[in-house]
Amino acid sequence: MSDQKLPTRGEDYSEWYNQVVLRAELADYAPVRGCMIVRPYGWALWENITAALDSRFKATGHVNAAFPLLIPRSFIEKEKSHVAGFSPELAVVTHGGGEELEEPLVIRPTSETIIGYAYAKWIQSYRDLPVLINQWNSVVRWELRTKLFLRTLEFFWQEGHTAHATFEEADFETRQMLDIYTDFAVREAAVPVIPGRKSDSERFAGADQTFSIEAMMGDGKALQAGTSHNLGQNFAKAFEIRYLDKNGVHQHCWTTSWGLSTRFIGAIIMVHGDDQGLIFPPRLAPFQLVIVPIYKTEDEKSSVLECAQKLRKELVAAGIRVKMDEREGVSPGFKFNDWEMRGVPLRLEIGPKDVAKGSVVLARRDRPGKEGKSFVSQQDLAASVAKLLEEIQKSLYDRALAFRNANTFETATYEEFKKAVEKGFAFSWWCGRSECEAKIKEETKATMRCIPLDQPGGTGKCVQCGEISKEKGIFARAY
């Protein structure tokens, strides 16, 4: 660490983000442009994200599997709009074993096609349905403008792929998974999100309908934090995924896909972080509590460490993720700042005075300085800690929601709209036409994020063209 202070978010939000990711040791740049090395601290966060999602997938009947990294290029070409959408960003393997391949292989940008191939083989009867499979993997899309976690050439994610007998079942699945993402974002990550439907131009290549959850970052920009697609019968027709129904008639399946990526880590960073650095929501934080022992003499050191170890064991036994910072030669003050920068939600300070009094100091990451510090008895420490962690979790959500509300504007005129998207979200009537959407983008740089599922009802005038509209949309500049 060369300079000790981060740039503030107000000075340079983008640079604040880059630095905090590197200094907190979440990730590092790789030798190939656009690729990312996820460091242990960042991966620990991802593991907590995957665990929270995976249990929700399992609870709704999904199972995990693994499909290949390499896909015959002809597969990608089988679904018209899918090729059109993805061909500019494909990585293609042309050689293997020292020879040019007869058919180039695409490194998966997503797995609809190879899974479609497998489903066509596996599904014959309505009795085989539904198929509810998820896979955890990484995919490659040749991005030209990259940023750690938010947009990298290779990224880690989960992709769920399901096949159903009817449109209704596929529609239910699509919405159910959107609900799961919403629940995960709100309850685990303390990130308020707006679930909604994507416009035609923002739809996934090959989907009939795309839904997303949209979150507001600390600079007022939007981030798509998860997506769920109803693929209709498009892939089923391209790959001949068919089943024989009860009447003995061949039907094409209805398929869905849904994904959430390491991009979500970017959302956590930008939704909760402050000028000191990261703030992780307790439920996902790699370390929920860090212990900083404080001592001068050798005698103090042994008694403080002994006590700290005892407390650590109690906390671990209570299921709390604890880090003990026993580094020699760095001052406690340094450690305070270091762990604050790295986003640990709660810090436990213990020194000779605390050992004598049977107390500790607990300092909340979400409330800087003295205000967030409290003296707490070592008796029932685990219970006190658990309670504080819950409070922090809640206050992070409340704070993020308040910020989003303060920066979301219901705009009546186009002038108001233009001002709104400078600061945050515009929630405005929209006629639904792509031309209006394109014009808005051209003139304001804001894009149609989603049409929230939660609509006020009634009608209003499209913010751009003035036509009577039935729905309101979220518009914002986006990552």
Next chain:
RNA sequence: CGGGGCGUAGCGCAGCCUGGUAGCGCGCCUGCCUUGGGCGCAGGAGGUCUGGAGUUCAAAUCUCCACGCCCCGACCA
């Protein structure tokens, strides 16, 4: 893929204009001292100056070419 910026110690930079001994800050190592909000002092290690070609007695420095990275725009989880 267009525009801009930058490649010199692990990181951040100076040196380049005006060619001639490789420098500073932070970090790292050792020792002492300190430790309740980013300690201090002393000593030390660490460089094919992104690569290639050219000009020159001599190139980090001048010329040309290549490569890489970052930032800003068009396309995307």
